[in-house]
Amino acid sequence: MKSQLWKSALSPVIGISLLFAVWEIGVRVTNVSVFLLPPPSRIFQEIWTHGPMLMRHASSTLGIILAGFALSAIIGIPLALAVAFSPLFRRTVYPMLVFSQLVPKIALAPLFVIWLGFGFLPKVLIAFLLSFFAVVLQSVVGFTSIRPEQVRVARSMGAKGATLFFKVRLPQALPNIFAGLKLAMASSAIGAIVGEFIASQRGLGYLVLVANGEMNTPLSFAGMLLLTLMGIVLYFAVEGVERLTTGWHVSQRLNPAL
Amino acid sequence: MTNPAPEAAVPAAAMHITASKVGKIYPAHDGEVVALREVSFGIRAGEFLSMLGPSGCGKSTFLLLVAGLEAPTSGEIAIDGQRVTEPVTDVGIVFQEHGLYDWRTILGNIMLQGEIRRLPLGPLEVRARELLRRTGLEEFAAKYPHELSGGMRQRAAICRALVHDPSLLLFDEPFGALDALTRVQMQIDLEKLWLQRRQTVLFITHSIAEAVALSDRVAIMSPRPGQIDEVLTIDLPRPRDKAVVASKRFAEYCDAITERFMARGIIQY
Numbered sequence: 001m002k003s004q005l006w007k008s009a010l011s012p013v014i015g016i017s018l019l020f021a022v023w024e025i026g027v028r029v030t031n032v033s034v035f036l037l038p039p040p041s042r043i044f045q046e047i048w049t050h051g052p053m054l055m056r057h058a059s060s061t062l063g064i065i066l067a068g069f070a071l072s073a074i075i076g077i078p079l080a081l082a083v084a085f086s087p088l089f090r091r092t093v094y095p096m097l098v099f100s101q102l103v104p105k106i107a108l109a110p111l112f113v114i115w116l117g118f119g120f121l122p123k124v125l126i127a128f129l130l131s132f133f134a135v136v137l138q139s140v141v142g143f144t145s146i147r148p149e150q151v152r153v154a155r156s157m158g159a160k161g162a163t164l165f166f167k168v169r170l171p172q173a174l175p176n177i178f179a180g181l182k183l184a185m186a187s188s189a190i191g192a193i194v195g196e197f198i199a200s201q202r203g204l205g206y207l208v209l210v211a212n213g214e215m216n217t218p219l220s221f222a223g224m225l226l227l228t229l230m231g232i233v234l235y236f237a238v239e240g241v242e243r244l245t246t247g248w249h250v251s252q253r254l255n256p257a258l
Numbered sequence: 259m260t261n262p263a264p265e266a267a268v269p270a271a272a273m274h275i276t277a278s279k280v281g282k283i284y285p286a287h288d289g290e291v292v293a294l295r296e297v298s299f300g301i302r303a304g305e306f307l308s309m310l311g312p313s314g315c316g317k318s319t320f321l322l323l324v325a326g327l328e329a330p331t332s333g334e335i336a337i338d339g340q341r342v343t344e345p346v347t348d349v350g351i352v353f354q355e356h357g358l359y360d361w362r363t364i365l366g367n368i369m370l371q372g373e374i375r376r377l378p379l380g381p382l383e384v385r386a387r388e389l390l391r392r393t394g395l396e397e398f399a400a401k402y403p404h405e406l407s408g409g410m411r412q413r414a415a416i417c418r419a420l421v422h423d424p425s426l427l428l429f430d431e432p433f434g435a436l437d438a439l440t441r442v443q444m445q446i447d448l449e450k451l452w453l454q455r456r457q458t459v460l461f462i463t464h465s466i467a468e469a470v471a472l473s474d475r476v477a478i479m480s481p482r483p484g485q486i487d488e489v490l491t492i493d494l495p496r497p498r499d500k501a502v503v504a505s506k507r508f509a510e511y512c513d514a515i516t517e518r519f520m521a522r523g524i525i526q527y
Contacts, residue, residue, distance in 0.1 A: 147356045149355075156350075163374060167374060171359070
């Protein structure tokens with residue numbers, strides 16, 4: 001089991017190292033200008049020299065991603081509950097939620113600036129809008145996919161209301177809820193960048209945009225690399241919590257026979 | 259249609275469970291489905307009674323009604339003279355499959371009985387481990403259901419149904435998804451467990467041999483609408499060991515039930 005985890009962690013590292021090596025060698029051999037495609041060594045150097053400044057921007061972006069994600073979880077899961085257990089809500093509000101996903105949300109971003117200004121809030125809202133639906137959709141699947149036998153056995157033990165929910169319905173739905181949360185974390189990061197592109201003087205999205213404007217391609221790549229790293233860390237943070245709470249399901253997934 | 263069964267003469271007081279003219283109708287998109295029609299009979303305390311019939315004869319529906327998990331459309335079911343109006347809790351239920359909770363270990367599944375019923379967990383765990391030992395699952399207490407075979411999962415489900423020592427056990431085709439060999443072993447083991455406490459059992463099956471091997475009485479169902487065709491007393495010694503199962507009388511009981519189904523056109527040669 002342990003060696004399997006090691007392998008699953010090691011293989012992507014090897015893959016990415018190989019990619020960087022090919023990139024580095026390719027750029028040096030073909031002598032492409034740094035302004036078109038900087039080699040990885042140049043990008044790392046950029047991160048090294050502008051460390052504190054990059055960290056300041058990164059922390060600003062991180063705040064938006066986490067706030068958008070948290071809103072998605074706090075609002076998305078109760079919405080899913082309402083959709084799963086209230087037929088009235090399912091008939092009235094759920095279609096609106098679905099339609100809301102057909103609106104090109106990124107195009108709404110400039111409107112948010114008009115309504116809410118250049119602060120933290122409009123960016124968080126964009127991150128939330130881009131990410132909450134995955135939580136709702138997956139959680140609804142989780143709450144409604146329970147087998148009748150599992151509810152019947154619990155009811156014959158005398159479980160109802162909150163007991164039935166916390167002992168049976170919620171744990172049963174957790175794998176799906178986590179699938180939604182992982183998607184939401186990725187979408188929230190996209191939302192945060194879009195927000196920073198449109199209205200900001202801070203954040204990695206803003207930095208990448210400015211670096212592009214100045215044709216400072218290495219700095220632009222440095223910003224993107226940090227964004228990617230941040231995304232990976234956040235994604236695996238959610239997966240770590242998933243492992244802690246639904247270890248039974250994660251181990252089931254790792255089994256290649258299933 | 260309904261044969262007046264001989265146990266109609268038994269006073270209701272001796273019955274653990276009484277069904278009086280129980281009917282169940284399910285709404286369907288093209289009208290309605292009559293799952294049960296005027297089913298009346300009783301199950302005595304400490305009796306192992308099987309309901310035997312083809313798929314769709316309403317026998318699983320009857321079990322849900324006895325458990326109070328669904329309400330009859332007409333008539334009523336009473337347990338110890340009390341009309342059933344909500345889920346019955348002095349009961350252990352084993353379904354065909356999917357009854358275990360995937361997110362709990364085998365021991366955790368069994369202990370849920372205590373958590374929900376708020377029983378003292380210490381003594382309950384002692385009993386849970388004892389049941390696991392008797393069913394050969396001792397080493398699997400910390401495993402998750404998906405790590406076990408189908409037969410082991412059903413053993414665990416039986417442990418969970420027994421651990422709080424209910425007076426009524428309901429089985430809904432518990433061995434229906436198992437291979438034939440495992441199934442026979444499960445029948446042998448179930449009888450042993452049952453003989454120790456002699457709870458009242460309602461056992462749903464569509465296997466004639468299984469019904470005869472396990473039961474004190476077999477209620478033979480006829481389908482659409484579900485009705486009890488005949489209640490047959492299986493007068494064979496217990497335990498139903500190899501000699502009993504190989505006996506001529508065992509074969510005769512199976513034969514009699516087969517002929518009953520042939521007369522109904524359910525089995526055709």
